[in-house]
Amino acid sequence: MAYRPERAKEALPGDFGPIGDLYQELSQFPSVVYASVGVGFAAFGGAECLPLYTEWCQPDLGRHQKLQFSRQYILHHDGTAVVPVTPVGVPVEIRDQLLIRMSPTGMRKAVLTHHLEMGQKQEVLEQVWSNSGRVRSINLTALDKHGRVYTDGQFGCFAWSSSETQILYVAERRHPKRQPLFSQDSPPQEGEKPVEARKDEQFLYYDNWGEALSDKSFPVLCVLNIETSKVSVLEGIPEHISPGQALWSPDDKGIVFVGWWHEPFRLGLNACSNRRSALFLLDPSGSSCELLSSDSQAISSPRLSPDRTHLVYLEGPVFGPHRQCLKLQMLSWQTKLTSTVVDIVRTATTGFFGIYSGALPLHCWAGDNHRVLLSTPQRSRKELLVVDTKLGSVKCITAGTPEGSWTLLGIQQDLLVMSCSSPNCPPSLVVGVLPPAGSELELQWTSVEKASVLPDTEWKTLTVHPTVTVEGNHDAGQAFEALLLSPQESKRGENIFPLVVSPHGGPHAVFDACWCPKMACLCQLGFAVLMVNYRGSLGFGQASIESLISHVGVQDVEDTQLAVELALQMEPLDPDRIALLGGSHGGFVCCHLIGRYPEMYKACAVRSPVINMATLLGTSDIPDWRYAVLGLPYCFERIPTKEDLAAMLLCSPIIHAAKVRTPLLICVGAKDRRVSPYQAMEYYRVLRAREIPVKLLWYPEENHAISGVEAGAAVFLNCAQWMIHHLSKESADAESQQAAKTSEV
Structure with missing residues (x-):
């Protein structure tokens, strides 16, 4: 009852x-936030065994913090479906971890951790080989090449090169250390001039990227060489661009990244997919930075196909509504030509309502190199869609299921890992093997962790x-x-x-x-x-x-x-x-x-x-919002008129x-x-x-x-x-x- x-x-009261x-009871259901499928191995009877590593999160109300823990499983794969799922051990609490990423072969794992040392936060990158323990630990803070590493979903990345010798990430640019305004030396003797205040810029205001990103001002791309333990901060990025969401080019000779315009000032990025940005290719030597996409749109989520021949990304308009229906674009790496795979949907005529995802999963390509999978709202449900990049067709795999929300955690070796839930059912973890093209609706789900309604x-x-x-x-x-x-x-x-x-x-x-x-x-x-x-x-x-x-x-x-x-x-x-x-x-x-x-x-x-709305003038990180909702064009130098302010007040x-x-x-x-x-x-x-x-x-x-x-x-x-x-x-x-x-x- x-x-x-x-x-x-x-x-x-109180x-x-x-x-x-009741709140404590219902908030304890954990949600899965990360999943990775490892290298398979043969099992008795011919089935293949695949290790599944997952990370979960739940609030720890007693300690007033979020509790993270890992769970591992063995998936038994018979080629067409996952038959049984075997949990391995018990959940293990994760402490001090910031980022984690498996290498392309699945044989190495990079983990960024942090700890306090003499009151200062130290960021340490640890590289781990399977069955070999930790073999390398590099204190990035001690190297002092940059500021804190970005771990947010807007700019952050953590990408292995295909050779598995280098790791690409984003960090805050190294800022000069603050100096005292006056010298700490002994006072001047009689007849000497008094010590003048240093004319540095330690109190200069640095613009940042707004709500939930207030510690992000000047992102830089960084490459860590695993073998030499050296960090390089990449040069050659245009000064008016803030880089992020980076990945290695197919030949490891370049860096593909999204660059956001930050002049004349930065606008809030959190929950705003309408900021001017573009896709770039950077030569790590700094000799060139090539534009790969339109420079008048908003770009996000570049993802390379498994055969590294094509790259898909999301594209939408600049300004206007802060979140809109997006295009799925595809770039041929050989020709550098871009085509629209899925266009903006104004009004649904075929049961497909468009793409609204803030980000594509890191692993979103099927093994056939022409299907892309993603989760996105379709009316009041969040569905799993499969997009055929050759045909431009879109198919919803999860329509009509009892669960109302499906989130794709990734697809590796055509094995889909998903989290699903409903308003009356906590998140469950399920897996399924993607059928051949044209047969996607035959997909069968296998429960890994099942929650009850x-x-x-x-x-x-x-x-x-x-x-x-x-x-x-x-x-x-x-x-x-x-x-x-x-x-x-x-x-x-x-x-x-x-x-x-x-x-x-x-x-x-x-x-x-x-x-x-x-x-x-x-x-x-x-x-x-x-x-x-x-x-x-x-x-x-x-x-x-x-x-x-x-x-x-x-x-x-x-x-x-x-x-x-x-x-x-x-x-x-x-x-x-x-x-x-x-x-x-x-x-x-x-x-x-x-x-x-x-x-x-x-x-x-x-x-x-x-x-x-009228008194939001000058206080919000998204000043364009007030104009957008009124249907007025926005420009950076715009000063509101009395008519603008009256309209804002009236609504x-x-x-x-x-x-x-x-x-x-x-x-x-x-x-x-x-x-x-x-x-x-x-x-x-x-x-x-x-x-x-x-x-x-x-x-x-x-x-x-x-x-x-x-x-x-x-x-x-x-x-x-x-x-x-x-x-x-x-x-x-x-x-x-x-x-x-x-x-x-």
């Missing part, structure tokens, strides 16, 4: 009681058809979706449940039908949860994305309201107990709703919300503040580079002055996502307790009386 909201009354216990929850997809479209918005008439997660008792009609409504952030993002412990926890507490993919979400075609432009604060808000009204009609939900929960742009939509429908929503909890939630009656909880990270936390402070003060129940939680060390283990748990628990308290009958009665009193005043 699920928990009920009334149970929250057992917990005193004591989360059963809510905390929560016994008392269910989920479904609601399709919402807009009845009224925004004037002049010709692409806005298409349907959108919402995911509903609810307690299973609703099947029997025994209860009606309070509803938590959650529009996603972005705005160009999507809720795919994956496992989310926080949403599952709300459901176990007795709530139904409605996750709304309003028009403008990823996975529904480029036309849907563009339909939101110039209509932010209107279309997204009305779509969310329409989804709520449909859910109330179709499901056993309590119309008098509805709460809102959203982060970033989702918080923007929530704050609009409590101002425009003040009687409908009885509680609201938001994280890092946009409140006043912001703060203009409805005088109508708000809903109790509001706001959670912000003090180090948020995307949406200034003082946006929340502005709203908090306005509502407090109007005697509206409002509470502001301020997390000093957190950024926009507030994703630290302890802080993330605290945000959820506070939000859950806030909603439970204000949806209770006693609280509702008291707040109704207060609202009436406020109205009289």
Whole structure:
């Protein structure tokens, strides 16, 4: 039996009681973050045995940190399928590891680790041979050739050369060490001139790449020679370019990399696939740097085919919506000619909705050298697609499966390693052998680690058809979706449940039908949860994305309201107990709703919300966002006009503040580079002055996502307790009386 909201009354303020216990239980399901298939060996009976190495992650709430551990398996491969799977040993905790990569032959492994030595972080690259232990350990910090190694998904790489003698990676450029402003020598003697301050540039501002990348300013490409233990920082990259996502060219004589323009200043890159970038080929000697792609698009994820004859990558437009439908491009290495394999999909006509992946898997090519596999949203599901680069055809392998979200970890030797989950089922690890071209739908999955469906929850997809479209918005008439997660008792009609409504952030993002412990926890507490993919979400075609432009604060808000009204009609939900929960742009939509429908929503909890677009001027790492959502062109030197500022204010939630009656909880990270936390402070003060129940939680060390283990748990628990308290009958009665009193005043 699920928990009920009334149970929250057992917990005193500051004591989360059963809510905390339930969150701790559901957050302990681990997710796999890395997988690698090793070199096969013959087994008894003719089957081939393949070692599978995996890494998993889960929050360690007791130690307030993420716990990483490894698991290993033996896969028995009969040529067409994986028959049994044998676990090897028990999971082993991973400590201090930053990066890991197997060599092309699978015989060597490079591991980047870190440790503290005399208070300073030391980065050490360790190379390990199979069955031989560690044979080389190189302290990169001690070599002092560069700053910290990049381990992020935006710039970072860790690539072996095909000869397995060199490793390519990205690091911060070496900066001069800070010197004291005044000399520490003895004071000048009588008659001598006083010591002058050094005229260095130690306080000069260095631009960085914004939210979640604030320690990334000047990336450089580095090559470590395993045999000599020497590091070379590569020269010859244009000064206006920041390199990343690098790999070796087919002959090991060059470096292929993505370069992002950073002049006149850097714009935020996190969750923004619309930044000007291109594909380059660098001669390691620094004598040349050749442009391989268009230099007026946004490029990412270059991936070489196994026979090293072709390279695929993702390409999209610059500026406009921050995340859009992308092209899959292919470069012939012999001719250096580029062709479009999969074009941008405006409106789906064949059941394929386009590619929206932020990155292709490192191993995405099939062994036949002409099929590419990837995971991407298709409406409210995340599906596995196989692309035939010769035919340009796209086929969905996972359509119709009970699992709503499929993530490809990699394909090696035609063995697919996948993670799959659903809103009511934690991640499972499965493997399958890719059938020959044309027979992909016959693929059979074998479980490696299987999770069980929560016994008392269910989920479904609601399709919402807009009845009224925004004037002049010709692409806005298409349907959108919402995911509903609810307690299973609703099947029997025994209860009606309070509803938590959650529009996603972005705005160009999507809720795919994956496992989310926080949403599952709300459901176990007795709530139904409605996750709304309003028009403008990823996975529904480029036309849907563009339909939101110039209509932010209107279309997204009305779509969310329409989804709520449909859910109330179709499901056993309590119309008098509805709460809102959203982060970033989702918080923007929530704050609009409590101002425009003040009687409908009885509680609201938001994280890092946009409140006043006009006052974001100069405070966000993505200033172009304000212009993009208004449908205005952006250029670096643009200064907003009074008309621009008026338009920004008019589509912001703060203009409805005088109508708000809903109790509001706001959670912000003090180090948020995307949406200034003082946006929340502005709203908090306005509502407090109007005697509206409002509470502001301020997390000093957190950024926009507030994703630290302890802080993330605290945000959820506070939000859950806030909603439970204000949806209770006693609280509702008291707040109704207060609202009436406020109205009289």
